Amino acid sequence: MNTKRVVLILIFALFVNCSAIATADRSIVITERGPVRGILTPALRKFIGIPYAAPPVGKLRWRPPKDHVRWSAPLDATRFGNHCPQDASVFGTASVSEDCLLLNVFTPNDTASEANNSHSYPVMVWIHGGALTVGESDDYIPTKLVQRGDVIVVTINYRLGALGFLAHPALSAESPEHISGNYGIMDQQFALKWVQRNIAAFGGDPHTVTIFGESGGGLSVLSHLASPTAAGLFHRGIVESGAYELTLPTLADEESHGQAFATSVGCNEQRARCLRSKSVKKILANWGLFDSSPNVDDRVIPQSLDTAFASGQFNHVPLMQGANHDEWRFFVALFFDLAGGPITADQYPSVVEGMVGPDAAPLVLAAYPLANFDSPDLAVGAIGTDSVFACPARVADQVLSTQVPIFTYEFNDSNAPELFLPPVSFPYGATHASELRYLFKLSWGGRLDERREELSNDMIRYWTQFAKSGDPNSSGVPFWHRYDATADEFQSLAPPSPMPEFEFAADHNCDFWAALFGANAPRAAHISK
Incomplete structure (x- = not known):
């Protein structure tokens, strides 16, 4: 028996074993990276703190998201994970952990429909607000949407602030597409790809996905609307208070902003290696609450939102x-x-x-x-x-x-x-x-x-x-x-x-x-x- 055949047999045996466990225990779902164990309540199944991408740390800081490594034993999906790095604010809890690309899945607890595969739930993916600089997914518990609406809701974390939106010539030079910034937008799209590949295992319909978000999350929905790299990843969109920046800055504008940021953290030679050497606390201390913005980079977002909508070159949903x-009035008070x-x-x-x-x-x-x-x-x-x-x-x-x-x-x-x-x-x-x-x-x-x-x-x-x-x-x-x-x-x-x-x-x-x-x-x- 050759080595390739042995490997295939072992993989098949693992899959059959995991599937049998999942069938017997409805708190376990098999995802493409490995099984996850969630929480059952009378009304909901909750799978929280699931990694959808590799931690963007070390050499992966300021790079597009990558696949997470596989795991074999059921992953504990009963507790919310880390928030993406941010200072404390009215919209978010302080965090310095970059291991934060996590999502949460909330499904109806419908034993009958799952047992005979008679029902596939529409999926709603929530993108939290917070100026693209603060906020976290676990502040929003979608119990009413799931119970009363008979849908699956997925809430996601994504990179924020400088770690999610810093553009810089040195980072653009590393990129095959010669772009930088928009890492938070790429994270959101990576999470949507995870949904496409995995949500059926939770009882969801990957062909009926709605993205919805408020404030910075609403602007993110509009950004995906204008993004060719988001085509096919969603089928409807809901924008709550998100149309505040229809004219986006160019990549060159944001690279200039990034150069000023590099100087502020002590990287006077403007090198990517220096930027990656800086601590999260140093980065947070030199990035303002309202400094984060998507940019027009000719790939992820090829046109400003207003231009894309006027020209008809957007995802028609x-x-x-x-x-x-x-x-x-909120901002007047604040x-x-x-x-x-x-x-x-x-x-x-x-x-x-x-x-x-x-x-x-x-x-x-x-x-x-x-x-x-x-x-x-x-x-x-x-x-x-x-x-x-x-x-x-x-x-x-x-x-x-x-x-x-x-x-x-x-x-x-x-x-x-x-x-x-x-x-x-x-x-x-x-x-x-x-x-x-x-x-x-x-x-x-x-x-x-x-x-x-x-x-x-x-x-x-x-x-x-x-x-x-x-x-x-x-x-x-x-x-x-x-x-x-x-x-x-x-x-x-x-x-x-x-x-x-x-x-x-x-x-x-x-x-x-x-x-x-x-x-x-x-x-x-x-x-x-």
């Missing part, structure tokens, strides 16, 4: 997209009220100039006079919401709606509980990230009251029905019309029940912003990532 009515005090009337002109530039500031101040608002904080909140989130999202909606089905919403619960920040001098309203509580159980805790639980149920139905069919409509929820630029109709998500909204553009002064900046959000976008 059904979409849902929306924003929250008071997005920017950078003013909680950092030194409310904005005063005397400070208002200079704050506006810092957001939109000296040329546009007089026009913006005239369009948003303080007399129209209860406080300067709320005036700045309206300016940021309208110019950075609401109107850019509508621009994208108008362009995309002529090419793919798109359903647009505005989250409008003016009394939504604030999750991340303490009370300030003004009401948060439907601020940035406030819709997340309605979709997930969050690690920050808290509960919705009865009226908001009703809205949450409707949103769960919309999100999961869209994942199943590419259309959010089903019996038992208010009808949601497909977006058409002529009607300009949005679905207003507010308690007790969603309803159509026709005043979105007027409410957010979108004609004014279109005349002032066109499709591009002002410089303030750099504070929102």
Whole structure:
């Protein structure tokens, strides 16, 4: 018997043995890299902390993700793994571990359908927010989506900050494609490839995959939409508050940023070896919260998002997209009220100039006079919401709606509980990230009251029905019309029940912003990532 045949027999025997174990024990699933042992609850099966790529450490730092080594004994998938490196923030827990390319799989605990292979669940892959610099997958527990929506949800970690988005000429020189940066985007696509190869073993349908994300995660969804390397990896997309940077920087721009970063960490000769020698703490200390951005590298993202959408050169899949009515109040609280005090009337002109530039500031101040608002904080909140989130999202909606089905919403619960920040001098309203509580159980805790639980149920139905069919409509929820630029109709998500909204553009002064900046959000976008 030759050596090759012996190896094949051993591999077959291992597979049969593992398959028999998995059949007998529903907490074990066989993945392509090895078996994983999860947790069974009455409603869910949970497999958490599964590595989808090799740890990006040592020589793999600032390189595309690689396959993880195989394992033979069942891997413990009962505890969340490391978070990707980041400083502590309202959106994330401090971490210095680069061994963080992990994902979590949550499935319905449906013994009958799995036993006869009668049902394949739609799959929803969640990309967390946090400015592409902070955040982690395990803050978002998708119990309601899985139980009520009858879907599988996968939540993922990906490289953040400088470790995920640093572009530099020395790193580009190492690459066969002469590119750098976008490592976090590559990680997300590597996780989507893992889903394609493995999710059937968990009962999922690899041909019905929806990617969805909020803030930086929403921008990531738009980036995959424009990425040819993501083609075929997903079949629908949901963008929550993600259209704040439709015009992406070029690779050359980000390489210049990277050179300044290299100098700041002591790599004056601008060498990759020096960069890789730096500690995670040193790297984190020299990278700002809002320094991370995808870049146009001619391969992973060959065109800026606005250009790709206008030209039709993007992955044509059904979409849902929306924003929250008071997005920017979160940032007013974070950078003013909680950092030194409310904005005063005397400070208002200079704050506006810092957001939109000296040329546009007089026009913006005239369009948003303080007399129209209860406080300067709320005036700045309206300016940021309208110019950075609401109107850019509508621009994208108008362009995309002529090419793919798109359903647009505005989250409008003016009394939504604030999750991340303490009370300030003004009401948060439907601020940035406030819709997340309605979709997930969050690690920050808290509960919705009865009226908001009703809205949450409707949103769960919309999100999961869209994942199943590419259309959010089903019996038992208010009808949601497909977006058409002529009607300009949005679905207003507010308690007790969603309803159509026709005043979105007027409410957010979108004609004014279109005349002032066109499709591009002002410089303030750099504070929102």
